[in-house]
Amino acid sequence: MTAFTLQNGTLHAESVALTHVAEQFGTPAYVYSRSALTAALQEFHDVLNAHPAGAGALVCFAVKANSNLAILNLFARQGAGFDIVSGGELQRVLAAGADPQKIVFSGVGKTAEEMRQALEAGIFCFNIESIPELDRLNDIAGELGKKAPVSLRVNPNVDPKTHPYISTGLKAAKFGVAYDDALALYRRAAGLANIAVTGIDCHIGSQLLDPSPFIEALDRILALVDQLAAEGIRIHHVDLGGGLGIKYRADQVQPTVAAYLNPLLDKLKGRGLKVVLEPGRRLVGNAGLLLTRIEYLKAGEEKNFAIIDAAMNDLMRPALYEAWHDIVPVTPRPGVTQDYDVVGPVCETGDFLGQARPLTVQPGDLLAVMSAGAYGMAMASNYNTRPRAAEIMVDGTQVHLIRARESVEQLYAGEKLLP
Numbered sequence: 001m002t003a004f005t006l007q008n009g010t011l012h013a014e015s016v017a018l019t020h021v022a023e024q025f026g027t028p029a030y031v032y033s034r035s036a037l038t039a040a041l042q043e044f045h046d047v048l049n050a051h052p053a054g055a056g057a058l059v060c061f062a063v064k065a066n067s068n069l070a071i072l073n074l075f076a077r078q079g080a081g082f083d084i085v086s087g088g089e090l091q092r093v094l095a096a097g098a099d100p101q102k103i104v105f106s107g108v109g110k111t112a113e114e115m116r117q118a119l120e121a122g123i124f125c126f127n128i129e130s131i132p133e134l135d136r137l138n139d140i141a142g143e144l145g146k147k148a149p150v151s152l153r154v155n156p157n158v159d160p161k162t163h164p165y166i167s168t169g170l171k172a173a174k175f176g177v178a179y180d181d182a183l184a185l186y187r188r189a190a191g192l193a194n195i196a197v198t199g200i201d202c203h204i205g206s207q208l209l210d211p212s213p214f215i216e217a218l219d220r221i222l223a224l225v226d227q228l229a230a231e232g233i234r235i236h237h238v239d240l241g242g243g244l245g246i247k248y249r250a251d252q253v254q255p256t257v258a259a260y261l262n263p264l265l266d267k268l269k270g271r272g273l274k275v276v277l278e279p280g281r282r283l284v285g286n287a288g289l290l291l292t293r294i295e296y297l298k299a300g301e302e303k304n305f306a307i308i309d310a311a312m313n314d315l316m317r318p319a320l321y322e323a324w325h326d327i328v329p330v331t332p333r334p335g336v337t338q339d340y341d342v343v344g345p346v347c348e349t350g351d352f353l354g355q356a357r358p359l360t361v362q363p364g365d366l367l368a369v370m371s372a373g374a375y376g377m378a379m380a381s382n383y384n385t386r387p388r389a390a391e392i393m394v395d396g397t398q399v400h401l402i403r404a405r406e407s408v409e410q411l412y413a414g415e416k417l418l419p
């Protein structure tokens with residue numbers, strides 16, 4: 001996390017003091033580092049370019065992790081594709097300059113209208129998750145006189161050993177088609193007039209710090225590719241989904257992209273399969289932080305609270321998954337350290353960003369909630385009629401506002417009084 005460093009006693013994003021960002025744009029605010037974003041994607045491209053099985057590979061950023069147009073545009077300029085899960089995300093990535101031929105469309109509930117939009121845009125592949133979805137896509141492609149490129153999302157039944165809410169590849173998950181049903185589904189797909197079977201995909205979960213479940217999943221996928229080939233159904237690309245974890249604690253170790261990817265590429269060598277990846281968190285998580293100011297310090301009967309101007313509506317991960325984010329003072333001060341629950345003003349007991357954090361702070365101090373670039377702003381809501389935070393991109397010494405703070409008027413603009 002070299003993008004955010006202490007310089008002259010103040011936390012900086014690249015070369016810009018976060019105190020300066022707070023003065024200019026207010027708090028709470030998400031602050032991203034351009035160089036951290038591009039370096040994260042480059043790490044994937046470098047590993048793929050260095051391996052024979054990486055030729056022609058496509059890295060599709062999972063848009064749901066962070067859908068800001070400026071970030072999507074940066075990745076598009078760097079050659080990335082996109083993994084989308086809605087018509088809204090399709091519109092976003094096209095507005096950000098995405099190449100339609102680098103878009104994969106995931107998700108269990110694609111509507112007819114979303115399928116139409118994606119067929120008309122000419123996307124690279126639909127990742128299909130059920131029989132009725134396959135049949136609907138066939139019908140709609142037929143109406144439009146098109147052939148829909150399809151991959152089946154196979155559920156390899158591999159335990160990713162991560163939080164249950166972000167495990168997606170187990171038998172009990174709503175995602176994907178059961179491994180044992182996959183052959184039959186491929187046969188059906190191959191027989192449909194307006195479907196072109198092009199690939200196979202899986203996505204087993206998120207925030208994986210041990211790469212071994214990915215290898216297990218790939219073994220199962222490749223066994224299926226061989227069975228399909230024996231039946232004359234040729235697979236052109238293998239999409240291994242996303243899920244590579246990041247460090248949320250300064251003392252955590254995150255696997256390198258090479259450590260994750262090279263064993264997978266070794267297995268794919270000589271098969272002539274195009275590799276598609278869908279990293280989300282790994283490309284943006286450590287490249288962003290949530291900048292917030294302490295409003296009050298409050299001594300409770302059992303605990304001390306640092307009440308900040310950010311809340312669960314800005315960053316939901318702690319409330320939703322009991323996720324950990326390091327929380328650090330922007331301008332560390334000497335003095336007595338106390339344990340604080342760092343909480344927002346929202347009327348929910350679950351409204352905390354950190355619990356029992358040793359901090360030396362005063363009211364008015366700025367705090368940085370680290371590693372908040374993924375599933376941060378993307379999951380933000382307007383609960384308690386709180387306008388969503390501003391988003392800022394730092395690029396060297398330059399500061400760019402990439403999303404203005406919402407106004408309260410915007411929040412109720414679509415609402416109508418009764419006559």
Ligand SMILES: *Cc1c(COP(=O)(O)O)cnc(C)c1O
Pocket residue numbers: 062064065083106107203205206207241242243244278279280281282
């Ligand atoms: C969420 C998701 C991803 C991205 O997951 P990360 O853990 O953020 O890398 C990729 N593919 C699919 C289908 C997803 O649902």
